[in-house]
Amino acid sequence: MTGSQPAIPAARPVIGEEEIDAAVRVLRSGMVVQGPEVAAFEREFGELVEGRHCVAVNSGTSALQLSLLALDLKPGDEVIVPSFSFAATANAVRLAGATPVFADIDPATFNLDPDAVAAAVTPRTVAIMPVHLYGQPAAMDRIMPIAEAHGLAVIEDAAQAHAAALNGTPVGAFGLAGCFSFYPTKNMHSLEGGMITTADAEYARKLRLLRNQGMEQRYQNEIVGANMRLTDVAAAIGRVQLGKLLGWTRKRQENAAFLNANLSGVAVPTVAEGVEHVYHQYTVRVSGDRDAFQAALAERGIGNAVYYPTPIHRLRPYLTEDGNVGPWKLPETDRAAAEVVSLPVMPSLTQEELERIVAAVNEVAA
Numbered sequence: 468m469t470g471s472q473p474a475i476p477a478a479r480p481v482i483g484e485e486e487i488d489a490a491v492r493v494l495r496s497g498m499v500v501q502g503p504e505v506a507a508f509e510r511e512f513g514e515l516v517e518g519r520h521c522v523a524v525n526s527g528t529s530a531l532q533l534s535l536l537a538l539d540l541k542p543g544d545e546v547i548v549p550s551f552s553f554a555a556t557a558n559a560v561r562l563a564g565a566t567p568v569f570a571d572i573d574p575a576t577f578n579l580d581p582d583a584v585a586a587a588v589t590p591r592t593v594a595i596m597p598v599h600l601y602g603q604p605a606a607m608d609r610i611m612p613i614a615e616a617h618g619l620a621v622i623e624d625a626a627q628a629h630a631a632a633l634n635g636t637p638v639g640a641f642g643l644a645g646c647f648s649f650y651p652t653k654n655m656h657s658l659e660g661g662m663i664t665t666a667d668a669e670y671a672r673k674l675r676l677l678r679n680q681g682m683e684q685r686y687q688n689e690i691v692g693a694n695m696r697l698t699d700v701a702a703a704i705g706r707v708q709l710g711k712l713l714g715w716t717r718k719r720q721e722n723a724a725f726l727n728a729n730l731s732g733v734a735v736p737t738v739a740e741g742v743e744h745v746y747h748q749y750t751v752r753v754s755g756d757r758d759a760f761q762a763a764l765a766e767r768g769i770g771n772a773v774y775y776p777t778p779i780h781r782l783r784p785y786l787t788e789d790g791n792v793g794p795w796k797l798p799e800t801d802r803a804a805a806e807v808v809s810l811p812v813m814p815s816l817t818q819e820e821l822e823r824i825v826a827a828v829n830e831v832a833a
């Protein structure tokens with residue numbers, strides 16, 4: 468601890484008076500599940516993704532899972548994913564009955580390397596699932612042509628990238644589906660929640676059926692479906708947060724610009740050409756002993772975290788049957804997992820806190 472100054476947490480989810488008022492209003496209304504607030508949230512979120520259809524669900528993981536279930540995957544179908552992501556990315560593929568195939572990342576952006584994606588395509592590949600990690604869009608300008616050349620669906624994992632864009636196109640408006648999360652630590656939240664965005668009306672209808680037991684009309688089930696509905700309480704909170712998203716995003720970008728300009732001794736994020744990075748995380752690379760670096764920052768009251776210390780292909784469910792790491796060649800994924808540290812970048816940071824972060828990092832990294 469640095470004297471009497473309170474520690475700066477790694478993230479600070481917002482549940483303000485407006486969010487609480489919105490939740491109470493819905494509870495008093497009695498319309499609490501898949502009602503008018505959900506419909507309004509879907510309509511308003513569509514403005515972020517060029518007016519695409521939006522289907523609200525109960526989590527980001529459900530969004531990924533439903534968007535894959537709607538492809539009617541067969542056992543043995545392959546979906547290309549990064550291993551340098553949250554496990555939900557690959558879990559959704561497995562839960563939908565298909566096989567994740569891991570491709571390596573571009574060390575400059577931490578996102579899928581398009582050359583690695585192209586090399587991972589086989590006759591069994593049905594989809595590519597790029598992740599816009601830390602809030603930076605993946606190289607969709609190169610990934611979409613690969614998908615088109617091979618007739619593959621693209622499902623964007625945009626859980627960390629609300630309002631991020633590449634060459635003017637927002638994430639969630641590139642692939643067949645864009646999948647967003649509204650978990651409390653994300654750039655906006657609804658306590659728990661998720662959204663699927665798509666330009667394909669037929670596909671959107673199928674997502675709506677799958678979300679609600681396969682029913683459009685009550686008790687007239689058309690297909691087998693799940694219950695992945697969003698509550699109206701969550702949607703009302705999400706609408707309040709959506710209204711603040713762009714202001715918060717600007718503040719995240721300003722915070723990141725200050726850190727970029729003032730940090731030394733660590734490798735600051737690189738942003739690809741034409742990219743609107745929304746800094747869900749501000750992630751640096753540390754050379755040397757990362758554990759010691761993290762501990763020294765924590766000692767100085769600077770919250771920090773590693774996303775993600777273990778690449779998905781090294782997690783237990785993704786090992787081979789005899790418990791070994793599969794035949795993957797992912798050197799940049801392994802290197803990133805060993806080197807990254809995320810620093811606080813949330814919108815509520817004060818100038819004084821930003822300066823404390825810079826002073827601590829520069830001292831520890833020296």
Ligand SMILES: *Cc1c(COP(=O)(O)O)cnc(C)c1O
Binds near residue numbers: 528529556624661
């Ligand atoms: C948060 C996250 C998810 C899952 O979202 P939940 O709402 O927590 O289910 C999926 N993918 C990535 C990359 C995430 O960061």
